[in-house]
Amino acid sequence: MRLNSPKINIINKACIKASRSLIRDFGEIEKLQVSTKGPGDFVTSADRRTEKIIIEELQKAHPDYGIITEESGIINKSNIQNRWIIDPIDGTMNFMNGIPQFAISIGYEEENEIKCGVIFNPIMNEMFCAEKGNGAYLNNSRIRVSNKKKIKDSLLVTGGPKQASKIKDKIFSEYINVSTKVSNVRKFGSAALDMAYVACGRFDGYWQRELNYWDIAAGIIILKEAGGFVKFFEEEPNFPLKKNILASNSNIHDEFSELIIKKNIE
Ligand code: IPD
Ligand code: CA
Ligand code: CA
Numbered sequence: 001m002r003l004n005s006p007k008i009n010i011i012n013k014a015c016i017k018a019s020r021s022l023i024r025d026f027g028e029i030e031k032l033q034v035s036t037k038g039p040g041d042f043v044t045s046a047d048r049r050t051e052k053i054i055i056e057e058l059q060k061a062h063p064d065y066g067i068i069t070e071e072s073g074i075i076n077k078s079n080i081q082n083r084w085i086i087d088p089i090d091g092t093m094n095f096m097n098g099i100p101q102f103a104i105s106i107g108y109e110e111e112n113e114i115k116c117g118v119i120f121n122p123i124m125n126e127m128f129c130a131e132k133g134n135g136a137y138l139n140n141s142r143i144r145v146s147n148k149k150k151i152k153d154s155l156l157v158t159g160g161p162k163q164a165s166k167i168k169d170k171i172f173s174e175y176i177n178v179s180t181k182v183s184n185v186r187k188f189g190s191a192a193l194d195m196a197y198v199a200c201g202r203f204d205g206y207w208q209r210e211l212n213y214w215d216i217a218a219g220i221i222i223l224k225e226a227g228g229f230v231k232f233f234e235e236e237p238n239f240p241l242k243k244n245i246l247a248s249n250s251n252i253h254d255e256f257s258e259l260i261i262k263k264n265i266e
Contacts, residue, residue, distance in 0.1 A: 002140040003129050011106045011118040012127070014057035018050045018088070018104060019122035025049070026123060029098055040163030042092055047071055050104065051088035058084050058106075068241070070214050083109045085217035090119075091190030100124060105192035107217030117218025119196045128196040128218075130225035138200050145228040145249035146201035151256055154204035154248075157186045157194045162210060171209055178207075178259055195219025198247055199226035205248030205256050209234075213241040229253040233261050 025032060025046035033045040051071045058067065066079035069086045084106060089095050091102030100123035107117040116131035128143070130136035136143050148154050156178065161171040179185050186203070188194055192215060194206045199222045220230055230247045248256045 003131060003134060003137045005116070005131050005134065007108055007116050008118065008129055008131055010058065010061045011108065011116070012129070014054045015104050015106065015118055015120040015122075015127070017057055018053040019120060021053065022046060022050050022089070022104070023122050026095065026098075026100070029096060032096070034096065038164050042096060043071060044089075044092060044096060046095065047089045047092055051086060054086055054088060054104070054106065058086075068214060070212065081111055085109060085114075085214050087192060087212075087214040087217075090192035090215055094189045099189070101188055101190050101193060103190055103192045103196070105214065105218045107214075107219075107221065109217065114217055114221045117221045119192045119218050119222060121193060126196075128199065128222050130199075130222040132221060132225070134225070136199055136222045136225035138196075143200040143226050145199060145223070145226050146204045147251065148204040148249060149251045151182055151205075151252045151259065154182045154252055154256075155184050155186070156182050156205045156207070156248075156256075157188055157197065157203045158206065159187055159189065159191055159194065159208045160210055165210060167209065174209075174260065181259060191215035192219050195223050195247060198228055198249070199223045201249075205246070205252060207244075207246040207256070207260055209244040211243045211245060213243060216243060216245055219247075223247050231257060231261075233257075 034042050037043055066083035067075040087105040089102050090105045095102040103119045103121045105119045107114050118129040120127045128138050161168045197203045198206045229250050233244050
């Protein structure tokens with residue numbers, strides 16, 4: 001069985017097409033042109049190429065849809081009803097270093113709600129996808145979050161801080177606090193895959209501050225459709241594309257929220 005719907009098919013097709021050049025680029029990383037967007041923040045020619053192919057493919061299907069992208073900004077700004085949210089390579093740092101932990105991430109949003117999404121790691125050939133009401137899948141198999149009952153037994157994943165972060169101390173002390181209360185914490189370098197891995201039960205939970213919407217848009221629906229809970233915290237109304245997120249299976253969600261959110265309110 002696999003997830004089959006018009007929107008998912010459009011996204012899948014765009015992912016497969018874009019992944020061909022991405023796989024080629026990954027085999028020749030020494031030839032990539034790399035530029036710096038800010039301290040420790042890089043963009044490669046592969047990010048730009050991948051994004052271009054994805055935009056072209058999605059526009060063939062719906063030329064009028066809005067698009068929020070990491071590298072090209074916002075396209076068709078006036079359409080806020082129907083929007084694609086694209087991260088062409090989530091995990092660029094891994095990609096540049098020859099580490100196969102990166103993914104294309106594409107979400108589809110309708111009236112401010114993510115309705116479907118795909119996260120594709122072309123090197124591992126793992127395609128995670130979900131559509132509202134129709135479940136979440138890894139390739140052809142239905143996926144579910146883990147069944148871990150207690151936060152103290154949980155394996156969590158997180159990321160950050162970015163080099164330019166102004167709240168590094170807060171993020172590090174949060175990391176120490178959480179680490180002492182759970183089984184262990186990993187840092188894998190791709191927010192999209194971190195979310196997908198919680199969705200399929202490899203991790204029990206994920207949290208991170210200072211993300212961009214495109215890092216997690218597809219992950220939100222994949223995680224929810226896999227039976228997980230997602231919470232945004234300390235939201236900044238003036239910056240709707242900036243996100244702090246906490247996501248986990250339903251059993252540990254309250255305990256996990258208390259650990260991250262209550263601690264910061266005290
Ligand atoms: C980054 C990855 C990383 C996270 C950073 C993101 P990029 O995305 O998701 O895991 O820690 O906050 O910016 O730059 O590789 O697309
Ligand atoms: Ca990203
Ligand atoms: Ca990216």
